[in-house]
Amino acid sequence: MTEPGPASDAVTVRRIDERAAYDAATRDAILDAAIIAHVGLVGTDSRPIVIPMAYARDDETLLLHGSQASRLLRSGKAGTDLCVTVTLLDGMVLARSTLHHSMNYRSVVVLGRAVPVEDLDERAAALDLLVEHLTPGQVAALRPSTEKELRSTLVLRLPLEEFSVKLREGGPVDDEEDLDPQIWAGVLPLRTEVGEAVPDEITAVGIPAHLAGWNRIR
Amino acid sequence: MTEPGPASDAVTVRRIDERAAYDAATRDAILDAAIIAHVGLVGTDSRPIVIPMAYARDDETLLLHGSQASRLLRSGKAGTDLCVTVTLLDGMVLARSTLHHSMNYRSVVVLGRAVPVEDLDERAAALDLLVEHLTPGQVAALRPSTEKELRSTLVLRLPLEEFSVKLREGGPVDDEEDLDPQIWAGVLPLRTEVGEAVPDEITAVGIPAHLAGWNRIR
Numbered sequence: 001m002t003e004p005g006p007a008s009d010a011v012t013v014r015r016i017d018e019r020a021a022y023d024a025a026t027r028d029a030i031l032d033a034a035i036i037a038h039v040g041l042v043g044t045d046s047r048p049i050v051i052p053m054a055y056a057r058d059d060e061t062l063l064l065h066g067s068q069a070s071r072l073l074r075s076g077k078a079g080t081d082l083c084v085t086v087t088l089l090d091g092m093v094l095a096r097s098t099l100h101h102s103m104n105y106r107s108v109v110v111l112g113r114a115v116p117v118e119d120l121d122e123r124a125a126a127l128d129l130l131v132e133h134l135t136p137g138q139v140a141a142l143r144p145s146t147e148k149e150l151r152s153t154l155v156l157r158l159p160l161e162e163f164s165v166k167l168r169e170g171g172p173v174d175d176e177e178d179l180d181p182q183i184w185a186g187v188l189p190l191r192t193e194v195g196e197a198v199p200d201e202i203t204a205v206g207i208p209a210h211l212a213g214w215n216r217i218r
Numbered sequence: 219m220t221e222p223g224p225a226s227d228a229v230t231v232r233r234i235d236e237r238a239a240y241d242a243a244t245r246d247a248i249l250d251a252a253i254i255a256h257v258g259l260v261g262t263d264s265r266p267i268v269i270p271m272a273y274a275r276d277d278e279t280l281l282l283h284g285s286q287a288s289r290l291l292r293s294g295k296a297g298t299d300l301c302v303t304v305t306l307l308d309g310m311v312l313a314r315s316t317l318h319h320s321m322n323y324r325s326v327v328v329l330g331r332a333v334p335v336e337d338l339d340e341r342a343a344a345l346d347l348l349v350e351h352l353t354p355g356q357v358a359a360l361r362p363s364t365e366k367e368l369r370s371t372l373v374l375r376l377p378l379e380e381f382s383v384k385l386r387e388g389g390p391v392d393d394e395e396d397l398d399p400q401i402w403a404g405v406l407p408l409r410t411e412v413g414e415a416v417p418d419e420i421t422a423v424g425i426p427a428h429l430a431g432w433n434r435i436r
Contacts, residue, residue: 035310035408036321038303040268048266050258050303052325085256085268089410092253093350094429098345098360099367101352103254105423107270127316134310141401142316149317171418175386181422183359188432189413190253192307195408200389204399211312214406 007162022167024060030106030165031057031086035192039064041081045174055084055187056126056133057160062110063117063126064156082158084110092188095172104187106167114156120147126155137210221337225380239383242278248324248383249275249304253410255350258301273302274344274351275378280328281344283373286348300376302328310406313390314398322405324385332374338365344373355428 021027037055040048056063062084083169091104116122127150128139143154170184194215197207224240235291239245258266258348274281274370309322345368346357363371390403412432413427 040258040266042260042266047299048258048260048301050301052305081265083266083268087270100362101349131319145316179420181420184421186417193411197406201401201405202397202399
């Protein structure tokens, strides 16, 4: 079986000290676990701009959401090239020399042109997916979006075609001459944790099960 | 006293439902607390590319680090415009309608042209700062970097001049007609936590105090 390769030169990972992947399963596991994306585009002044955004995966596409006011999404709406990068930070890698310090992470880079979701039913489904991506089970607790709300919302869809996955895992890789057992080297694992839920002043009920159990990020 | 304003039109925050800031203290608190940056630039094919990178703040500049092999830093070396975005995710904001779901976060966007740190002593100091940013106290436990190591490393310095801070905090903002106390709404706080340290196979000592106590991310 041939392993999947990169879709283009632009998404080919060149660094050899980290592992690259180009398969959908590795990509989707990262996209589904993370919370925010950093979306880059080339601004009207020809300079890059990178903005954190909510996203959700819908099969072989990525949904991006923001208000109509967002310059970023307006540009994307017009067919601008986007780069969507999603990164999970897994640990600090502490070595026995400064240069070999590193981080364990999993990262997906997607390139492409996003198209706006014009159909209102499709847009409603997309908004639901965006909320479900963050807090599964939450949409069932909410009233449906109104037509006015849907019209005021911009959702973009980006195909998951041109992408790469880059990751690092495991302990430090020290130079042979630095392997002194008296110097502590290893990994400090990092994870995102959910703290105690804070209800707003209106809420008169306990936290529902689908939110209380929400801790899927690793 | 006049509040600091944005340094350029490109970094002026236009969304009005979130708070913007342009002062150095707010900026630095975020830059010093976060771990990675997402660095954007315009590639040779005129498309945007966004890569996660290690960084550290050095007074009024930002240090960026990567191997000489990195396409991204090679471009930055040549004087390419960069956008460096650092985001801390503080919570999921759950509202009573799909559209008012949101996230609490603190984010800094820096625009500018980075210059390479050419002087080897300055580069050594920069590498130390990069390690100290991640794990304070760690550099004292390490041998100094060798000249060969320093020559093989690219460090860029970006002025913290053109920047903006954007943040959201607090609970959901629901529409008046949605304020049903029987629907749970509020915030699920998020924080990055350090798990149990994993020493490598060589290590024969306990974890030093400066690493055991490392948990500064909020």
